[in-house]
Amino acid sequence: MKRTIILTGLIIAIASVSSFAQTVVKKSTKTTVVKKTTVASAKKVSAVDIEEGKQLLAKNDCLSCHKVDVKVVGPAYNDVAKKYPATEANYDALTKKVIAGGSGVWGTVPMSPHPALNPADIKKMVEYILSLK
Numbered sequence: 001m002k003r004t005i006i007l008t009g010l011i012i013a014i015a016s017v018s019s020f021a022q023t024v025v026k027k028s029t030k031t032t033v034v035k036k037t038t039v040a041s042a043k044k045v046s047a048v049d050i051e052e053g054k055q056l057l058a059k060n061d062c063l064s065c066h067k068v069d070v071k072v073v074g075p076a077y078n079d080v081a082k083k084y085p086a087t088e089a090n091y092d093a094l095t096k097k098v099i100a101g102g103s104g105v106w107g108t109v110p111m112s113p114h115p116a117l118n119p120a121d122i123k124k125m126v127e128y129i130l131s132l133k
């Protein structure tokens with residue numbers, strides 16, 4: 001009788017240890033997956049925003065002074081993309097610059113200001129420009 005109780009106890013103990021171990025394994029797998037997703041979404045700018053940015057550029061006056069691969073009045077967008085990494089800070093800084101206009105970074109010729117444009121739209125255009133590399 002005693003033996004059976006001890007044996008049963010042992011089996012329960014082994015079973016719970018092994019299921020605990022499984023839970024730990026499952027948990028750690030989950031954590032890894034979550035981390036990966038977070039890193040990926042922090043870096044990624046949506047492809048939809050980039051495509052919209054490209055179309056917005058074409059609808060506005062941007063292409064009368066800029067081309068993707070050659071300098072016209074303003075710098076080539078390829079060169080802008082090379083100069084600035086695609087970071088949130090650069091999206092914001094360049095959005096402000098497009099709104100305010102101005103000169104001094106690429107030469108003495110100023111960019112015209114764009115106060116009437118929606119900043120969210122300008123940001124998409126900047127996201128498109130900085131994706132060109």
Ligand code: HEC
Pocket residue numbers: 057060061062063064065066073074075080094097098102103104105106107108109110111112114125126129
């Ligand atoms: C009248 C001509 C003109 C138009 C129109 C124009 N740009 Fe520019 N852009 C320039 C010039 C010139 C520069 C360089 C300014 C400088 O040296 O600081 C420039 C610079 C830029 C830069 C880089 C800014 C920096 O500080 O490095 C971005 C990004 C940009 N333009 C985007 C746009 C977008 C988006 C539009 C349309 C909404 C636009 N530009 C319309 C002339 C223009």
